[in-house]
Amino acid sequence: MVVTDNVNFDTFRDCLFSAIVENPTGGGRKGSKRASVGRKGATVQQQATTEANPSELADFSDYLAAEIFASFPGELQELSYHALQDDAALGEKWSLPLTLSVFEDVSAHIPGDITDSLTAYGLIEPPRSDVQSFIAPVLSAYVGAATTPPPKWIETKTNACEICERDWVPMTYHHLIPRAVHTRVMKRGWHEEHQLNSVAWLCRACHSFVHRMASNEELAREWYTVEKICEREDVQKWAQWVQRVRWKKT
Incomplete structure (x- = not known):
């Protein structure tokens, strides 16, 4: 039975959707070009994405997510930060980075029909890539999102994404000044220290x-x-496109 009423299902579906959107093949859309990612402006991949039919992409992502999530063991479907804290064995198995054996075990239980669909849409290209190579980053993103401890900025959380304004998808928090460059920011005086932990609440996509x-x-x-982010033309075009991505009611 497909498990779509689990609170973690929406999180997994969002992670899977992002992986499909980010895939260089464009999710099997005919005529899409492989992207050479630049640092500014929309990439070829982003432009191809915004030309895709959001309804079809949503339906395809919904189908894949439902079938794959249903194949997960119960402990993975019910994963949470508190679950890892309360069970040492669970914490050892599902803490990031995940091990190769975990990826192999999860991939082995994914239905063969899903592998066929991923191949047909160009999301995997045997023998160069397979279902395991596709699901590994999705699984890591899902586990990371499901087991993230409650942030201290929880009081700032919004009900809708601050870019696309969708309120029916899970929210994640984005460090507006990425933590990886905090030292450089302070050394070069780009911002004051109190600004370092500013966050925006965004959907995964x-x-x-x-x-x-x-x-x-x-x-x-x-x-x-x-x-400032929303002033960008590529962000505005992306927001207009992703606003049209809606999941079917289950």
Whole structure:
């Protein structure tokens, strides 16, 4: 039986959707070109994505997510930060980075029909890539999202994504000044210390888009507020497209 009423299902579906959008083949869309990712402006991949039919992409992602999530063991479906804290064995198995044996075990239980679908849509290209190579980053993103401890910025959480304004998908928090460059930011005096922990609440798809559009340093120097990010033409086009992505009611 497909498990779609689990609170973690929406999180997994969002991670899977992002992986399909980010895939260089464009999810099997005819005529799409492989992207050479630049640091500024929309990439070829992003342009191809915004030309895709959001309804069809949503239906395809929904189908894949439901079938794959249903193949997960119960402990993976019910994963949470507190579950890892309360069970040492569970914590050892599902803490990031995940081991190769975990990827192999999860992949082995994914239905063969899903492998066929991923191949047909160009998301995997045997023998160069397989279902395991496709699901590994999706699984890592899902586990990371499901087991992230409650942030201290929880009081700032919004009900809708601050870019696309969708309120029916899970929210993630984006460090407007990426933590990886905090030392450089302070050394060069780009921002005051109290600004370092500023966050925006974004859906997984918009969160991934922001990190594709610019490097961490560029985000820190130029795109350190939601308002500045939303001024970009490529972000506006992306938001208009992703707003049309809706999941079917189950």
